[in-house]
């Protein structure tokens with residue numbers, strides 16, 4: 001159920017002053033009293049959560065809890081359980097006493113690797129030595145804009161290391177200043193006397209949190225979702241908490257610096273000297289100043305290493321060239337027919353240098369030309385071994401009924417041509433601590449699975465692979481698969497005489513801790529894998545999937561979308577998604593994957609019958625909501641709670 005009166009007086013005041021009240025009202029449609037279904041799975045797959053809490057003196061603290069995925073569980077869409085039977089942060093973290101004294105908490109469940117996050121506000125119902133139970137009061141996804149993408153490489157699965165007592169103080173020392181100077185990420189918590197505690201994220205170039213002196217920081221405030229939850233709280237109640245983390249790319253990470261103090265918004269600051277013409281704040285000319293009351297430094301109870309994958313492209317550009325320009329031109333070195341409908345393309349840097357690293361399951365965004373001469377982006381999964389940095393290789397299925405991107409790749413691109421690409425992105429991530437992986441591919445869904453197989457095989461990790469196609473001639477990369485996986489690969493050609501069918505009930509018969517299932521292919525296959533696995537007792541944290549998004553259908557028609565809150569009607573053409581049409585019209589809708597997987601664009605439907613084409617919503621969610629990025633309507637009209 002959407003929240004009425006979504007904003008407190010501080011938020012409203014900041015929205016007014018920033019001139020963003022109307023957009024805030026529209027974006028408030030994403031705030032809900034419950035966690036929407038698709039986000040439940042996301043929460044259970046995360047190894048960390050940031051929690052804001054308040055101490056008896058009214059000071060606000062930010063804490064971070066870590067564990068193996070599954071330690072955060074949604075008991076239902078109104079209740080979260082955090083397993084604290086293992087150490088999750090320092091024993092003397094202020095959180096532990098704060099939870100007893102004040103039940104208000106704000107949570108940020110964030111996946112740095114995919115830039116997804118969900119904010120949850122709630123009350124602690126129960127704290128024991130085993131668990132914390134939290135009643136959810138409101139939940140909403142946040143835009144992924146300024147998240148520096150990182151992959152967590154190691155989280156010791158078994159024994160936490162002994163923690164020593166934290167150190168405390170009230171002036172930053174030199175080591176802490178070094179940590180802040182190189183930080184490109186911080187977490188901030190704020191509070192409102194009646195509306196509780198909130199946790200949020202901030203990202204920027206390394207050193208974006210300026211050290212003014214040993215007790216004062218100044219942080220630029222980039223344009224966001226217009227709701228101003230954090231800055232609004234500062235206006236009503238100026239206490240705040242910050243966290244800086246040593247991400248430790250060598251595995252030594254785990255130092256956590258918690259600061260508590262007071263925050264104040266600084267409006268209309270001249271920042272033009274700092275960066276490019278729009279200034280360090282990207283045009284907002286807003287900063288917030290943080291006065292440190294005290295700090296606490298501790299070591300997290302697990303060793304981990306987060307490796308920076310790429311910098312957010314939304315952060316205002318530095319005057320000097322960024323190290324992380326994320327669009328590059330690559331040369332097509334080799335094109336090979338894998339089947340009569342699938343071609344592979346091997347791409348190399350024109351200077352022959354190594355390419356930026358990618359993770360198994362990642363995809364490239366390639367610029368293609370459509371038949372009408374316009375340019376468009378298409379996502380193609382990488383199929384090569386992530387250890388081989390000399391090239392990127394993608395597999396492209398020719399779709400005669402599609403909008404022309406794959407036809408361009410098949411018909412117009414030749415060896416020696418240049419292709420514009422954006423650096424690899426990964427929304428289909430592997431669990432690095434898995435004891436065994438079950439890989440399931442349908443059709444062109446073999447592409448990310450192939451890079452996963454390369455990765456597992458090169459580490460000698462245990463896996464099995466099941467590949468389904470209609471005909472024997474539809475198996476792409478067959479030789480390569482056999483070479484990598486040998487007997488661990490099984491092929492199912494459902495339309496061949498005597499061909500075997502994929503038997504998911506059998507493959508997924510025995511859920512085991514430490515075993516993870518990965519599926520990629522058509523929406524029907526993914527829904528079958530998810531439904532079968534769930535029915536057999538697999539927890540959501542062990543089921544991972546990626547679809548290629550809903551393909552347009554020949555009989556798709558234009559839809560009139562009526563927005564109840566903003567009282568607008570937007571016409572969505574047959575060849576455009578509802579989400580893209582709303583974004584074109586300036587309607588802010590949180591989104592990320594645009595493939596019906598992440599649930600960030602889930603919106604309540606007030607009237608009309610959706611034609612659901614996502615792979616993330618449960619049957620129950622679908623009775624009231626839809627994913628705007630892929631789903632359409634059975635009739636000509638839809639009314640949305642926006």
Ligand code: FES
Nearest residue numbers: 592594599601629
């Ligand atoms: S489900 Fe991810 S943006 Fe729509």
